[in-house]
Every structure is written in structure tokens, then in C-alpha cells.
Amino acid sequence: MITLNDTVLQYLLAAVVALPLLGAAAALLPAPPGLRGRSPEQAVLRHGVTVTGVVLAAALALAAGFDYDRAQDIQGGTDISWIPALGIRLHLGVDGISLPLLVLTALLTFLCALYSYRNPPKGPTPTAFVALLLVLEAGTLATFAVLDLVLFFLAFEMVLVPMYFLIARWGGEGRAKAAWKFILYTLLGSVVMLLGLLLVGLTAGTFDMVALASDNGAGIGRTTQIVAVLALGIGFAVKTPMWPLHTWLPDAHTAAPTVGSVLLAGVMLKMGTYGLVRIVLPAAPEGAAHFAPYLAAFAVVGILYGSLACLALVRRGGGGDLKRLIAYSSVGHMGFVLLGIATLTRTGVNGALFANVAHGLITGLLFFLVGALKERTGSTDLDALAAQAAGGRGAGLYGRAPRFGGLLAFGAVASLGLPGLAGFWGEMLALLGAYHPADGLSRPAYLVFMALGGLGTLLTAAYLLLVVRRVCMGERQPETAALPDVRGYEFAAWTPLVVLTVLAGLWPALLLGLTDPAVQNLLPGVSR
Amino acid sequence: MTETVTPAPPAPPAASAHPGDTAALAADLVQSVDWVALAPVAVTAAVALLLLLADLFLPERRKPLLGWAAVAGLALATLSLLPLVGEDRSTFCLTTDAAACSYTADGFALAIQLLVLGGALLTALLSVTTVADSKLPPGEYWFLLLSSVAGAALLPAARDLATLVVALEVASLPVFALIALRREDRKASEAALKFFLSSVTATAVSLLGISFVYAATGSLHLRTVAQSLTDVDPRLTVLVPAGIVLTLVGFAFKTAAVPYHFWVPETYVGAPVPVAAYLSVIGKAAGFSGLILVTLYAFPAYAGTWGPVVGVLAALTMTVGNVGALRQRPDAPHSAVRLLAWSSVAQAGYLLVPIASAAYGDDPGRAVGATVAYALMYAVVNLGAFAVVLRLHRAPRAGARPGADGGTRVADFRGLYAAHAPTALALAFFLLCLAGLPPGVIGLFAKVSVFAAAVDAGLGQLAVVMAVNVVIGLVYYLRWTALLFRAPVGAPARLSLPAPVGVALAVTAVAGVVLSGAPQLVLRFVSGSLL
Known part of the structure; x- marks a missing residue:
């Protein structure tokens, strides 16, 4: 859009990764005179908004300066030797795959900071909260920006510590156990992943992702590739999460504070699928082809399992928690992403990347809304909510807070994949990819997967409409008080997500034009 | 110092008919220092x-x-x-x-x-x-x-x-x-x-x-x-x-x-x-x-003899050490030192891996470098961990006679973060270095270099054993680390910080952090041949 030379891009990208870290350190220091604000709490929360805002601005400038005609190339690259003894380099860069995720991360973190500024989370001091939020942002951005396997691992791990504390300190009921489960699962997963990364790096003789992608697995034997993909796959599958390794996710989401849930669903889950696309597909294609059918099978089970679990939660008397329901729906949605990747086709992988971003936008919005709902009604228990209105059939949000109810219905409908909204394209492309998987993969099996995935979309629609039925609809009782409708700061935090959901739904080429050249680059020799 | 060919005693006077010869003879026989x-x-x-x-x-x-x-x-x-x-x-x-x-x-x-x-x-x-x-x-x-x-x-x-x-x-x-x-x-x-x-x-x-x-x-x-x-x-x-x-x-x-x-x-x-x-x-x-x-x-010529011996020793040592550490109960007397003792056995196992690899690989210098780098990392963080244990050891416990208490238990570390955040953070950092996890970056890279030595030498089985052991190690290091951040039971004990212990703690923490930022400082031994 605007032309920036590569040096400027390079500095912008370095700034995007480094600023949150510097900001986190600065948050721990006392505020300088002139920036003290009304109270130390207010000052540090404002600091969080400023830093994430600057990072977002830098990310947007990076997106503006990105050369869309060569989206397959690494742009804004920095490549400095860090540990020559092990051949580890500080290698940064963006291409069409990582750019949307970088911008999404910067945006969601900024919105979270904005939201927390007016609505500080309940817990210990906000200083630590802001510092942790910024470290979390730095780790996530670094995961998407680095091009060295070992750095990738470091960035991947850097996210765990702040997320653990966000859950354990600012979370709700059962937070200690949920946080421990979260850290245990993801840590064990990433240790296995590290072994896979080392195996790939040491046998190929380089840790550089660009070199590994251009070699396309040439320097790694088939057996090694299979072992490496197994190890890497387990690590990424825990993070994504893939059924049956998902059990940490519902607990973590239910216990996490609103901001934690938004970031967890919005960006952290993407790190797993990003790793699959960025590392597994290009660096070990034979291993990937070996495991693709299994991955697809697990993905489809995840889709069905996620939606059935949601259906069980949403039914009357099921005692389902709305946050937990959205967490399970994430398992289903990420199942589509995994299915898209497992087709090993351009269509499927593009669909997966699209669904990744769409899920970030929509589920981020939904977690914001559920957090706000809990604050207004004091509960996210579906039965308790429904009991607040006449006949216990629905919470009657439309009547009590019309705009809020409308937004919630919008989020639910977007999540079920209504055409015209962001959720549609990714899942459709993933299913389309499964209709005609890459050569060498069993087509009948994938047709079955596709059919089951299609069934999953139906079930998803069913439970999300039931959620709308039970939360938004229902007759308003005269004695129940009206709820506060969407507040100014909530409006500011949620509008960008709504706008982008509609935009991505109406103009999918915006995103697909960016990812497709890069995906072609990662899957050489694949025609579809 | 030299028992092999001892510097012969000064030439007997009888033989020194010519004083000039004696000096020359002495120069021949006496080693310079x-x-x-x-x-x-x-x-x-x-x-x-x-x-x-x-x-x-x-x-x-x-x-x-x-x-x-x-x-x-x-x-x-x-x-x-x-x-x-x-x-x-x-x-x-x-x-x-x-x-x-x-x-x-x-x-x-x-x-x-x-x-x-x-x-x-x-x-x-x-x-x-x-x-x-x-x-x-x-x-x-x-x-x-x-x-x-x-x-x-x-x-x-x-x-x-x-x-x-x-x-x-x-x-x-x-x-x-x-x-x-x-x-x-x-x-x-x-x-x-x-x-x-x-x-x-x-x-x-x-x-x-x-x-x-x-x-x-x-x-x-x-x-x-x-x-x-x-x-x-x-x-x-x-x-x-x-x-x-x-x-x-x-x-x-x-x-x-x-x-x-x-x-x-x-x-x-x-x-x-x-x-x-x-x-x-x-x-x-x-x-x-x-x-x-x-x-x-x-004995490089007999690498085929000692290589397998050292390799088996390495595998056994790390496994036994880790299992021993895993079995420590946090509330047993002296469990902190005992856990560090078992962990040091396990770490010795990792240190042995490159030596075994040197027997098989074609670049023993690199392998020895990995051991040296690992040992330097281990020295810094283990001394740091002991410094923290010593600090808690000195904490007076109510109603306990000096020397009669149960020593420092791992359970005593519960809630240390709430009481003494810097000490707790330092210990968490040291433990994560020992475990080899970020933010203990230097621990991670030291492990990677050891791992690389094994893989380069074609010792796949040893690498697998080591990987399993690293995962076992995570459990007890993380259990201890997590304990630091749990809610404390009762009022936290007041800890005194004697200046020398504080200095040692600061030096090890700073060294650990600096090495994590610039691992090349110790890892250069891996690239530069030491033999």
C-alpha cells in the first residue's frame, strides 16, 4: 500500500517484538513525573494501553509497508548470529502467513489492554498484570516473527509463564488447579516438541526455517521425518488443542479472567497450528504425509466431540457454563483448522489459515461478551441465566440489554459459520480441501472426514442457536432489572472485532491473497 | 610432582672436577618451573x-x-x-x-x-x-x-x-x-x-x-x-x-x-x-x-573400551539420579538438600554424555567443549540454588533448637514468593536452568549442546535416554518451582540476608541472566576445540 524500504520494515518488525518486552520492564518501574495519572494503578494500566497501542501502530505500519506482490517472500528480515557454537541466529521476518497473525495479536492485545483500563481485573496489583500481559504479547508476536527453530521454541515457551500467572492470580473459581493443568500439559507438549525441533535441526544441519523450507526435507531421512513429525505434532496438538489432548483448555478458559480467555483463544491457540504450517509441512513433508490421515481423523473427532459436548452443556438442566461451552466450541473450530492442514492441499491450508484468523476474531469477541455478561448478571451458568426470565426458558437479553444481546447473537451466528461472516470461509475451504486431498492420501477416507465435518457444522449451528435461544431470547419479566447496555469502552474494544469479522466475511480475498502465495511456497509441487 | 623421571639429585661433588660441567649437567637434569x-x-x-x-x-x-x-x-x-x-x-x-x-x-x-x-x-x-x-x-x-x-x-x-x-x-x-x-x-x-x-x-x-x-x-x-x-x-x-x-x-x-x-x-x-x-x-x-x-x-586408542563403559554409566547415572530425586517427599527432613543431591547425580549423567560421545564422534574437542560448557552453567546455577537453600536454612524456626530441626525441607519453600519475591524469583530461575527450560535459557542451550554431541556421534539411544530423563527432571524441578508461588501457610518467616550470602546470590543470579542473554560466552567452548 505504501512503499517502505526493507530497512524500515526490518526496524518495524524488530520494534514489534522488542517493544512489549521493554514495556513490560518499564511497567515494573515507578511512573516518571508527569505520567503518574490519578493513581499508580491507573498510570500502569494506561501504560499498558500506550505500549500495546504503539505496538499495534507499528504492526499496522508493517502491514501497510508489506509488499503484497511478493507475499511469499520473507520481508523485513533481520538475521544476526546469536550463538555461533550451535548455529542459532536471531532471524526475524514476516511473510503472508505470519503477517495476519502478527496484526491479529497486536490488535487483540491492544483491545484487551483498553478493556482492562476501564475494567481492571479483580486480583493483585495491576502492575504485575500489565507486565505479564506485555510479556505474553511479546512471546506471541515473537512466535510468529522468528525464523529459527530454537528461537521459535523460546518464544513458544515465553508465553506459558505469563499465562500461568494470569490464570492463577486473576482467575476465577478453581484457578490454581486449572493453571497447573494448563502449564503441565503445554509444558510437556513443548518439551516433546523441542525434541522434534532438535531432531530436525541437528539432522538437517540448520535451525533456519527458511533454509529448511527451501530444502523441503531433502536432508532428512524418511524415518527421521516420521519421528520428528510425531514429536512436533504432539507439541503442537497440545497447544492447538487437538482431541484428545484438549482437556486442559475448558478448565483454563473457565478459570481465566476475561482478558486471559480472549488472548488464550484469540492468539495462543494459533501458535500450534502456525507451527504445523510453518515448520512441519515444509521441513518434513514425508513425515507430514505419513501422519496426515491420522491428524485428519483426530481433527474430525475433535469437531464432533466439541459440538456434542457443547450440545450437552447447552441443554436444559445440564448446568453448562457459557465460558466452558465456548471453550469446547474452540476445540471444534480448531478441528476444522487441523482438518484443513491435514489435507496437505493449498485449498485446505489456506482455509486453515483463514479459519485461524476468523476464530481469533470471533472467539475473542465471544469471550469479551461472556466476560461482560458475567459482570452484569453475576453468572455464566446457562441454567441460572435462563432462570432469570419468565418461565426459565431464556435470559431475555434482547429485552434487557438490546445492543448487548444483539452483539452476542452476532458472535454466535458468526461462530456457526454463517456465509457472509468470517467463520464461513475457513471451514468451507477446509472441507473443500478434504473433498480432494493431496495425492497419495486416501480419497475415500477424506470424503468420510468431509462428511463428518459437514455434520459437525450442523451440530455447531444447533448448539449456537440454542445458546442464542437460551440467553438472548425469552420474555422479560417486569420485576427483573434492565441490564446496563454496551458501555463506551466496551463499544471501543468490540467494534474492531465486529468490523473485521464482517470485512473478512465479505472480502475473503483480502486474507487469502496474502496467504496463498506463501502457502504455495511452503507446499511446492502441490497443484490444488 | 614428577614421579616418573625424578630430577636427579645434584651431581655428587666427586664428579664435579670441572665446575663448568656441573652447571651444564644441572641444566640438563633440573626441570625449569x-x-x-x-x-x-x-x-x-x-x-x-x-x-x-x-x-x-x-x-x-x-x-x-x-x-x-x-x-x-x-x-x-x-x-x-x-x-x-x-x-x-x-x-x-x-x-x-x-x-x-x-x-x-x-x-x-x-x-x-x-x-x-x-x-x-x-x-x-x-x-x-x-x-x-x-x-x-x-x-x-x-x-x-x-x-x-x-x-x-x-x-x-x-x-x-x-x-x-x-x-x-x-x-x-x-x-x-x-x-x-x-x-x-x-x-x-x-x-x-x-x-x-x-x-x-x-x-x-x-x-x-x-x-x-x-x-x-x-x-x-x-x-x-x-x-x-x-x-x-x-x-x-x-x-x-x-x-x-x-x-x-x-x-x-x-x-x-x-x-x-x-x-x-x-x-x-x-x-x-x-x-x-x-x-x-x-x-x-x-x-x-x-x-x-x-x-x-x-587412552584415546582404547575408545572402544571406555566409550561403552562411559555411555552406560551416563545412562544409568541420569536415570538413577532423576528417579531418586523424583522420590523425594517435599516434607521429609532435609529434603531440599537431598533433592539437590539427587539432582546433582542426574546432572552428572548429562555431563558424562559428551565424554561418551567423544569416543564415537570424529570431533572429540567439540564433545569435551559441551561438557565444559555444561559444567560451567551447572556450577553457576547449582551454587545459586544452594545459596537460596542456605538462606532458608539460616531462618530461625520458632521453637526449634539450632541443629535439632529437620533441616531445610522443600515444603519450607512454599509461598516464598509472597514473602521474599527476589529470592523466590532467583531460585525459580536456577531451578528452571537446571531443568533446561526458558527463561533459564542457558540451561536449555547447555542441554542442547550435550544433546547435539550425542546425536552427532550417532548415539541415538543415549540421546533418547537423555530426553526421557530431561522430562522426568522437569517434574521435580517444576514441582519445587510451583511451590514457591503457592499461597504461604501461616505467616512467612522473616529471613535475614547476611551480606556474603547476598553477594553470592546476586553474583550467581546476574551470571545466570547474562549467560542466558549471551550463551556464546560459555558455549564457545563447544565450537573452539579444547583438545
Whole structure:
């Protein structure tokens, strides 16, 4: 859009990764005179908004300066030797795959900071909260920006510590156990992943992702590739999460504070699928082809399992928690992403990347809304909510807070994949990819997967409409008080997500034009 | 120092009919001594003797000065390494063969001496308050500690088998006494006796092995032994491998490799905490440098003999150590030191991996570099962890008589973050380094370099065993780390922070963080050949 030379891009990208870290350190220091604000709490929360805002601005400038005609190339690259003894380099860069995720991360973190500024989370001091939020942002951005396997691992791990504390300190009921489960699962997963990364790096003789992608697995034997993909796959599958390794996710989401849930669903889950696309597909294609059918099978089970679990939660008397329901729906949605990747086709992988971003936008919005709902009604228990209105059939949000109810219905409908909204394209492309998987993969099996995935979309629609039925609809009782409708700061935090959901739904080429050249680059020799 | 070909006594007067000839003859027979190269060892030994003497003349209230003098002496010894950097200096060379030397200050020796002297400096800082608090006799304590340090510093530079054994004994004999210094403590005496008896047995076995090797090669100099071993009399084909394996025994004992690990937990618990820290880092480093010297300098021709032995030792050691650490109950008495003791056994297993790889790979220098880099990382973070344990150890517990409480339990660390955030963060960092997880980046990279050494040498099975062990290790390190951040039970104990312990804690934490940012500082040993 605007032309920036590569040096400027390079500095912008370095700034995007480094600023949150510097900001986190600065948050721990006392505020300088002139920036003290009304109270130390207010000052540090404002600091969080400023830093994430600057990072977002830098990310947007990076997106503006990105050369869309060569989206397959690494742009804004920095490549400095860090540990020559092990051949580890500080290698940064963006291409069409990582750019949307970088911008999404910067945006969601900024919105979270904005939201927390007016609505500080309940817990210990906000200083630590802001510092942790910024470290979390730095780790996530670094995961998407680095091009060295070992750095990738470091960035991947850097996210765990702040997320653990966000859950354990600012979370709700059962937070200690949920946080421990979260850290245990993801840590064990990433240790296995590290072994896979080392195996790939040491046998190929380089840790550089660009070199590994251009070699396309040439320097790694088939057996090694299979072992490496197994190890890497387990690590990424825990993070994504893939059924049956998902059990940490519902607990973590239910216990996490609103901001934690938004970031967890919005960006952290993407790190797993990003790793699959960025590392597994290009660096070990034979291993990937070996495991693709299994991955697809697990993905489809995840889709069905996620939606059935949601259906069980949403039914009357099921005692389902709305946050937990959205967490399970994430398992289903990420199942589509995994299915898209497992087709090993351009269509499927593009669909997966699209669904990744769409899920970030929509589920981020939904977690914001559920957090706000809990604050207004004091509960996210579906039965308790429904009991607040006449006949216990629905919470009657439309009547009590019309705009809020409308937004919630919008989020639910977007999540079920209504055409015209962001959720549609990714899942459709993933299913389309499964209709005609890459050569060498069993087509009948994938047709079955596709059919089951299609069934999953139906079930998803069913439970999300039931959620709308039970939360938004229902007759308003005269004695129940009206709820506060969407507040100014909530409006500011949620509008960008709504706008982008509609935009991505109406103009999918915006995103697909960016990812497709890069995906072609990662899957050489694949025609579809 | 040179038992092989002793500098002959001065020529008898009867033979010196021509005074000019005598001078020439003396130059032929007397070895020249390079005192600069010897300085790190000599300074330490001299300070040890001075302190023992000074103790006799100092009045009781001035005794704490001895500790500070020891710290200064060790700092001086560490500084004396500086002029030696970048060149290989040898001394005590044979007058008949200038290449056969008994003492060489090369890159390997300097790296280990840095570890030994730096680690000893930190140990001394930790000891200052312990000596005063536990009423240990200061003169004896500092003399014994510095003597042991002198031996440990001599060891990596020793280049003949006799000097090696002497250095190893000088490094370990004073430690028995250090452990037993707490006279009223029965547990300490028992630990010292156990350690003493098993150590002496191991050394005796080693000496037997060395005698076999000497019988086969006719030399004790590592370089000459290595040359002779390439072409051994066929009648000695049984004797030589037996000698090599027996020689390894003594060194394996000092590294606490399985099956010589059993002394570790009891000894560490019985010893004063700084001595346990010293044993876990410097004692181990001494054992390792000895092992590297005998295997790679003296017996490279028999890599097929000792390679599998070291490989199996590595696998067993890390597994047994990790399982032992895993079984520690957090609320058992002394569980903190006990856990660190078992973890040090496990870490010794990782340290052995590159040595085993050196037998199979084509670049043993890289492999040794990985061991050295790992040992340096381990020294920094393990001493740091011991410093934190010592700090809690000193915390007065209500209603407990000094020495009668259960020592420091892992459970005592619960909620440390709420009470003393910096100390808790430092310990969390050290534990994560030991586990090899970010933010303990240096721990991760040290493990990666060890792992790479195994993979490069084609030791896939050993790499797999190590990977499994790293995962087991995570469990107990993380359990401890998580405990730090749990809600405390009851009011947190007030901890005093004596200045020297604080300095040691700060130095190790800063060193760990700096190394995490610039791992190349220690990992350069991996790329630069040390052999």
C-alpha cells in the first residue's frame, strides 16, 4: 500500500517484538513525573494501553509497508548470529502467513489492554498484570516473527509463564488447579516438541526455517521425518488443542479472567497450528504425509466431540457454563483448522489459515461478551441465566440489554459459520480441501472426514442457536432489572472485532491473497 | 610432582672436577618451573598455609578475618588465570623429552580452573556466615577448604597419571574432614566416614589400574601413554583394557556416577550446606576433568573400551539420579538438600554424555567443549540454588533448637514468593536452568549442546535416554518451582540476608541472566576445540 524500504520494515518488525518486552520492564518501574495519572494503578494500566497501542501502530505500519506482490517472500528480515557454537541466529521476518497473525495479536492485545483500563481485573496489583500481559504479547508476536527453530521454541515457551500467572492470580473459581493443568500439559507438549525441533535441526544441519523450507526435507531421512513429525505434532496438538489432548483448555478458559480467555483463544491457540504450517509441512513433508490421515481423523473427532459436548452443556438442566461451552466450541473450530492442514492441499491450508484468523476474531469477541455478561448478571451458568426470565426458558437479553444481546447473537451466528461472516470461509475451504486431498492420501477416507465435518457444522449451528435461544431470547419479566447496555469502552474494544469479522466475511480475498502465495511456497509441487 | 623421571639429585661433588660441567649437567637434569603458569594453584595453596598459621596468632574476635582473607586469596587466584589466557604453557617437562610435561595450562585446564576457583570463591562467600554461626573452627575450616581447592585446581592441568591421582586425593581428603567438622553431629561423622572409606577404596582400585597401564606402557605421562597404547605388546591385550577400566573407577567415584552415587545424599545432608554446595560443583568438576584427561588424553586408542563403559554409566547415572530425586517427599527432613543431591547425580549423567560421545564422534574437542560448557552453567546455577537453600536454612524456626530441626525441607519453600519475591524469583530461575527450560535459557542451550554431541556421534539411544530423563527432571524441578508461588501457610518467616550470602546470590543470579542473554560466552567452548 505504501512503499517502505526493507530497512524500515526490518526496524518495524524488530520494534514489534522488542517493544512489549521493554514495556513490560518499564511497567515494573515507578511512573516518571508527569505520567503518574490519578493513581499508580491507573498510570500502569494506561501504560499498558500506550505500549500495546504503539505496538499495534507499528504492526499496522508493517502491514501497510508489506509488499503484497511478493507475499511469499520473507520481508523485513533481520538475521544476526546469536550463538555461533550451535548455529542459532536471531532471524526475524514476516511473510503472508505470519503477517495476519502478527496484526491479529497486536490488535487483540491492544483491545484487551483498553478493556482492562476501564475494567481492571479483580486480583493483585495491576502492575504485575500489565507486565505479564506485555510479556505474553511479546512471546506471541515473537512466535510468529522468528525464523529459527530454537528461537521459535523460546518464544513458544515465553508465553506459558505469563499465562500461568494470569490464570492463577486473576482467575476465577478453581484457578490454581486449572493453571497447573494448563502449564503441565503445554509444558510437556513443548518439551516433546523441542525434541522434534532438535531432531530436525541437528539432522538437517540448520535451525533456519527458511533454509529448511527451501530444502523441503531433502536432508532428512524418511524415518527421521516420521519421528520428528510425531514429536512436533504432539507439541503442537497440545497447544492447538487437538482431541484428545484438549482437556486442559475448558478448565483454563473457565478459570481465566476475561482478558486471559480472549488472548488464550484469540492468539495462543494459533501458535500450534502456525507451527504445523510453518515448520512441519515444509521441513518434513514425508513425515507430514505419513501422519496426515491420522491428524485428519483426530481433527474430525475433535469437531464432533466439541459440538456434542457443547450440545450437552447447552441443554436444559445440564448446568453448562457459557465460558466452558465456548471453550469446547474452540476445540471444534480448531478441528476444522487441523482438518484443513491435514489435507496437505493449498485449498485446505489456506482455509486453515483463514479459519485461524476468523476464530481469533470471533472467539475473542465471544469471550469479551461472556466476560461482560458475567459482570452484569453475576453468572455464566446457562441454567441460572435462563432462570432469570419468565418461565426459565431464556435470559431475555434482547429485552434487557438490546445492543448487548444483539452483539452476542452476532458472535454466535458468526461462530456457526454463517456465509457472509468470517467463520464461513475457513471451514468451507477446509472441507473443500478434504473433498480432494493431496495425492497419495486416501480419497475415500477424506470424503468420510468431509462428511463428518459437514455434520459437525450442523451440530455447531444447533448448539449456537440454542445458546442464542437460551440467553438472548425469552420474555422479560417486569420485576427483573434492565441490564446496563454496551458501555463506551466496551463499544471501543468490540467494534474492531465486529468490523473485521464482517470485512473478512465479505472480502475473503483480502486474507487469502496474502496467504496463498506463501502457502504455495511452503507446499511446492502441490497443484490444488 | 614428577614421579616418573625424578630430577636427579645434584651431581655428587666427586664428579664435579670441572665446575663448568656441573652447571651444564644441572641444566640438563633440573626441570625449569614456570611459576606464572602454576600461579592459580600455588596462590591457593600458599594462602591455605598462611591461613593455618595466621589462625594460631589471631585473637578469637579477629577470627572472622580469616574468612575474608580466604575470599581475597581465591579472588587473587582467579585473577592469576588472566595472564595465561590464549597461550598453552607447560612446565615440569622432562629434560630428556620436552613434550612430556606434568603440568600444562591450556584452554581446557584454564576453563576448569576458572570453574573451580570461581566456584570456590562463591563457596567461600557462602561459608563466611556458616562458619561463624555453626561455631566451626575457622582456621581448620579455611585451611581444609583451600587445600581441597588447590587440589581441584591442579587436577585439570595435570598431565601425568601420578600427578592426577595426587591432585585428586588432595582435592578429596580435606573434604572428609570438612564434613566431620561439626563434631557434635553424629550424622556428619557418619557421612564423613562413609565417604572416606568408599573414596579410599575407589582410589586404591584406580591406582591398581594405573599400575597395569604403567606396566604396559612404561610411562605415566598422558601423552607418552597415549602414544604407547597405539602399539601394545600382544601379550598384554587383557591387561591394558583391565587397567583402563579400573583407572576410570576412581574418577567415576568422584563424579558420583552410578554405582558410586550412594554416598551423595547422606554426605550432602551431613555436611554443612556450603560444603555440600562445594562437593556438588567443584568436587564433581574435579572428577570430570580427571575423567576427560584419562579417557581422551591418555587412552584415546582404547575408545572402544571406555566409550561403552562411559555411555552406560551416563545412562544409568541420569536415570538413577532423576528417579531418586523424583522420590523425594517435599516434607521429609532435609529434603531440599537431598533433592539437590539427587539432582546433582542426574546432572552428572548429562555431563558424562559428551565424554561418551567423544569416543564415537570424529570431533572429540567439540564433545569435551559441551561438557565444559555444561559444567560451567551447572556450577553457576547449582551454587545459586544452594545459596537460596542456605538462606532458608539460616531462618530461625520458632521453637526449634539450632541443629535439632529437620533441616531445610522443600515444603519450607512454599509461598516464598509472597514473602521474599527476589529470592523466590532467583531460585525459580536456577531451578528452571537446571531443568533446561526458558527463561533459564542457558540451561536449555547447555542441554542442547550435550544433546547435539550425542546425536552427532550417532548415539541415538543415549540421546533418547537423555530426553526421557530431561522430562522426568522437569517434574521435580517444576514441582519445587510451583511451590514457591503457592499461597504461604501461616505467616512467612522473616529471613535475614547476611551480606556474603547476598553477594553470592546476586553474583550467581546476574551470571545466570547474562549467560542466558549471551550463551556464546560459555558455549564457545563447544565450537573452539579444547583438545
